[in-house]
Amino acid sequence: MTSGFVEVAPGIHVLRHPVLDVNVTLIVGDTSALLVDTLTTAGQARELADMVAAMTAVPLAVVNTHHHFDHCFGNAAFLDAPVYAHPEAIDRIRTTDPADVWREWSRTHPGLSGVLDTDIRVPDRPVVHETALDLGGRTAVLRHPGRGHTAGDLIVHVPDAALVVAGDLVEESGPPGFSDAYPLEWPDTVSALLERVGPASAVVPGHGAVVDRAFVLAQHERLTSLAWLIRDGDADGAVAEKVAARSPFGLDASLVAVRRGYDQLAGRG
Numbered sequence: 610m611t612s613g614f615v616e617v618a619p620g621i622h623v624l625r626h627p628v629l630d631v632n633v634t635l636i637v638g639d640t641s642a643l644l645v646d647t648l649t650t651a652g653q654a655r656e657l658a659d660m661v662a663a664m665t666a667v668p669l670a671v672v673n674t675h676h677h678f679d680h681c682f683g684n685a686a687f688l689d690a691p692v693y694a695h696p697e698a699i700d701r702i703r704t705t706d707p708a709d710v711w712r713e714w715s716r717t718h719p720g721l722s723g724v725l726d727t728d729i730r731v732p733d734r735p736v737v738h739e740t741a742l743d744l745g746g747r748t749a750v751l752r753h754p755g756r757g758h759t760a761g762d763l764i765v766h767v768p769d770a771a772l773v774v775a776g777d778l779v780e781e782s783g784p785p786g787f788s789d790a791y792p793l794e795w796p797d798t799v800s801a802l803l804e805r806v807g808p809a810s811a812v813v814p815g816h817g818a819v820v821d822r823a824f825v826l827a828q829h830e831r832l833t834s835l836a837w838l839i840r841d842g843d844a845d846g847a848v849a850e851k852v853a854a855r856s857p858f859g860l861d862a863s864l865v866a867v868r869r870g871y872d873q874l875a876g877r878g
């Protein structure tokens with residue numbers, strides 16, 4: 610089978626999946642391998658499992674960077690693997706209904722209809738703060754850097770390869786997604802992520818091309834200005850539309866962010 614995985618560092622392979630441009634990362638050690646995220650549908654995940662099996666025979670562990678369907682609905686294709694995630698993500702995965710996902714996405718992404726026949730496997734290994742996995746000859750550190758894209762984001766740091774898998778805390782192919790976000794906390798969370806990102810590091814975003822430290826710094830700057838716009842707007846009693854219009858991100862994404870930020874400042878989110 611032709612694999613869509615590309616080796617971005619020794620033993621670290623990234624699959625940039627055409628549907629939603631979502632990334633899956635495979636980190637291969639001497640005695641085990643770690644798969645970061647599992648795509649959306651049972652069909653996509655079966656294909657992914659075949660690709661992974663063709664690349665390595667060592668036992669597999671899985672980690673979900675967060676609860677959004679495109680990162681975790683494929684878990685059931687990896688039944689023998691332990692699945693790590695943050696407790697907040699585990700709760701949300703447990704209560705997500707594939708029918709709701711289909712209702713939201715069917716118009717723009719009819720190819721995701723397989724989501725309705727997909728069994729959801731809830732992660733069984735909670736990571737509250739940090740867990741280091743010995744993969745044999747290399748370590749992968751799973752870490753919750755704080756709230757940002759969601760309440761339960763995890764990043765994966767592979768120190769020997771100077772590589773960080775950021776999930777949707779970093780987005781390359783579109784604006785950050787704010788529907789479940791904490792826009793006022795997101796900048797600090799990216800700062801915590803940046804502590805793991807050296808000058809020569811590679812960062813795998815949740816969607817799009819692999820990026821570098823400079824890209825993450827620029828995104829941090831934009832998230833910081835958005836957070837200040839929200840705080841100022843709230844203090845001035847400005848309507849959300851007016852604040853969103855000044856945001857460095859697109860209007861639609863920013864409007865969601867401003868409303869989330871206002872709710873959180875009012876103690877409602």
Ligand SMILES: [Zn+2]
Nearest residue numbers: 675677777786
């Ligand atoms: Zn997401």
